[in-house]
Amino acid sequence: MKYLFILNFFLFFSIIGNAQKLSTEFGEITMADLNYQSKDKKAEAVILFDVGEVSFNQARHGGFKAHFKRTTRIKVLKEEGLDRANVEVLLYNSNQGDREEVEKIEAKVYNMKDGKPTIIQFDKKKVYHEKVNEFYTKCKFTLPQVSIGSVIEYRYTLVTPFFSKLPKWAFQDRIPTVHSEFDLKVIPYYEYRFIAQNIKSFTSQNSKKLKGDLSYNGQKYQEMLYNFVMKDVPAFRDESYITSIQDYLMKIDFQLAKIYLPSTGSSREYVTTWEKYGKDLNKGEYFGKHIAKVKKQSKSIFEDNPDLLVGSDVEKTKKIVEYVKNNYIWNEYYGKKTSKTLKEFLESKSGASGDINLFLIGLLQGAGLKAYPLILSSRHNGKITSDYPFNHYFNYVIAYTDVGTGRILSDATTPLLGFNELPIRCINDKGRLIKEKENQWVSVYNHVSSYDKTEINITFSEDLSTSKTSIMKSLNGMTAFKYKVEYKDSEKKLKNYFKKQGLENIENVRTRSFEKTNKPYFLAVESENTTENLMGKVIIRPFYRFPIATNPFTEESRNYDIDFIFTESNSFLSKVTVPEGYKVLELPKETVVDNPVIKINFTTKQEGNQVIFDYSYFFKRAKYTPKDYLEVKKAFAVLVDQLDVQLVLEPIEN
Structure with missing residues (x-):
């Protein structure tokens, strides 16, 4: 003290x-x-x-x-x-x-x-x-x-x-x-x-x-x-x-x-030019020479799996990528080079991203395809600076296949992703394509646009105290992948998801095509929900909380690009059956927006005793500059306002 x-x-x-x-x-x-x-x-x-x-x-x-x-x-x-x-x-x-x-x-x-x-x-x-x-x-x-x-x-x-x-x-x-x-x-x-x-x-x-x-x-x-x-x-x-x-x-x-x-x-130079950097990789025991070993080994693999060599270049690429995805497990380590010998990899059937994707490239080359390694930096690692070949900028490798009519980018670490789709960790501006005699910059992005479709059907009980709702969601591309990764096709996790969207008493959860990446992923559920009644009127939100609820952009200006990673179309179709003795107080105004940032289409109509709300929107680019910020912010403000629409039903006067 x-x-x-x-x-x-x-x-x-x-x-x-x-x-x-x-x-x-x-x-x-x-x-x-x-x-x-x-x-x-x-x-x-x-x-x-x-x-x-x-x-x-x-x-x-x-x-x-x-x-x-x-x-x-x-x-x-x-x-x-x-x-x-x-x-x-x-x-x-x-x-x-x-x-x-x-x-x-x-x-x-x-x-x-x-x-x-x-x-x-x-x-x-x-x-x-x-x-x-x-x-x-x-x-x-x-x-x-x-x-x-x-x-x-x-x-x-x-x-x-x-x-x-x-x-x-x-x-x-x-x-x-x-x-x-x-x-x-x-x-x-x-x-x-x-x-x-x-x-x-x-x-x-x-x-x-x-x-x-x-x-x-x-x-x-x-x-x-x-x-x-x-x-x-x-x-x-x-x-x-x-x-x-x-x-x-x-x-x-x-x-x-x-x-x-x-x-x-x-003296010994480590790195001088991009050309020398590429040549050094091709000569490397854990990169170029490893691919050559796999190419040599591929003969025995194709003898055991002859179907891999049947079809067009695109079909062969797809089959070989699926073969690697289904037979080798990613240990969740990153790397642009191998961490194991080829023998160790084949015996363990698991490895880092470098082990799996360099193996994939060797098989593609063994099948006579024009396949090359494309090295890149994962999103978490930051973007690559092209001024000078800093080796540690690159911590990942994927396969680039030239099929004549275009390119195919493949990462065989992720079975739940579709063909020619890359995980989000790989979408980071550009990568360096390493060929035998040259190397060059290549933009890295997903070619396939994703979609999220939600269909809702709502009916009412006789006393109007509850509504019965059935939901069907159809997802593809990166959107489907995100749902699969987050909810893992688990009934419990999906129930929690639907509960957050405003549904009560959820039952009969169904899914389809969880492991089939070439088909849309379907989610379906039914629920019984308490109805909001106010002074004899019935009030309901036809889209519940499925659409975006708040504007993520609140600042007056922005200094950085807006990066959505991939393009995605969203649509919400809600059909509400009007109970006998009731009428629609007022239908919301229809909207059509088509500008360089977004396309919005909102229609409402009544067919007999059914009111149909059809809302779709699509941001036209995956990335926007700070100059586009105010337009993007305005677009989200419109979405938040319109997708929170309410339907008011009132008794028909005798």
Whole structure:
């Protein structure tokens, strides 16, 4: 207790002396830090400083390891910011035994108590590791006694032998950043190139040769320091329908370009041009050579499955893709190369995306088809920058087949997807097509438009207290795939889905064609619902809650593209049987909209005792620019308003 009192005493006087200035040193805090209030009133927390430093230290058994030291201080402003006390560091483990490690973890929490600052020290025993998968582990820790108003700080050092890809540095976060700084201390044996994303200019950017000689294998060398600083960086606000936050953050990314070998005086280039990058992949044991092995092995596979070679190029492609989908299981790991030998893959019948899709390409080539690997970046990994071949941008591979009349893009990891359809993780602008003598950019998107059709039939009980409703949904393409993945053809999950759409007493749930990707996926259900009665009138929503209910676009303007990923047509057909002795108070106005953004068609009519509502809409593109934002926002406003239509039935006067 005495120690804590003395600590607070000296801290208090240290703070008074620096009341107006934010500190950027770990363990040194000012009243300005403790009292900081962000100009951004939406901010749940603010990063007071975030400083990263990469240096190269000689490893115990020779060579070098990169040491990435990070120091971060955050002021918690709202309850939502308390989660910042949970820190995670992702560590990579290769299948050759090399691994990343975290060292020197330190953390502190600063709170105000009775008008005086107190420090809560962090117990290093609270650090633990959590295995993510075969290749990744998370180092995790939580800072204690964090509340609104707390200032938290932590620092750690990530030691990595994988110096070909240095840690990327994001100057921007989902909360505001007062000071972000990154230092790179380069030794003369490694040459790096960097790409700055969404950064018009740095607050400061400097480079200098550091004083003092270092020695490696009897040779002296000096470090070169590159310093990048950005101040007062605004928060990145998530907007609906974007690709990945990685595509929009202000960040800097590094790629090893060349290694100098002092012992021989020679050098080795890692990547220079896209052409060389493609050639290196084709020569690679786990890429091009692996495809060649599969092509050779395909003869025995086709002997056992001769039907795979029957038909047109399109038919053969479809059969071979289905064969791989149905016989090999994806382990949910990404990769553009193989993680197993061909023998191991054939025996286990499972593997990463690289194992499965390179195997697919080899079979397609063995069948005499013009099939090639198309490498890309998954959506979560961020878009590819075409300026320079950064190897780590590519973490996935699919099959590209030229069938003369067009192209077919195939990913055999996902059996529930239809032919020539890619999972959402692959739809990320473009990929690099790797041929034997050339490679080129190819746009990556799904060619097949999806649809979601909902048919509703409503009748009333004799006393009008309830209505009986039957629903039929017909889905295809990516829409069907999303329903299959989310609800898994489970009666319980589908009942919950229909309940959220406003149905009660749900029964007789039926589905059809769950595993048949060449046919629409059907959902059907029946329900009995309480009727809304008001002053003798019967009120009903003919579409229930199936259509979109709120406008996802609320801001006055938008900075980023609107990415729907795929085009989808939506239609709602509702037939309401008017009970005897009642009439329709008023039918809603019909609507026809056809502009560059959307097509809407809304018709209503009464045929005998049945009222028919027919509503359909279709956004004409999968992606819209910020210039289109107001038109897209207006289109959604129309949809939300019109699809919430009510039908009012009133008694017929005698």
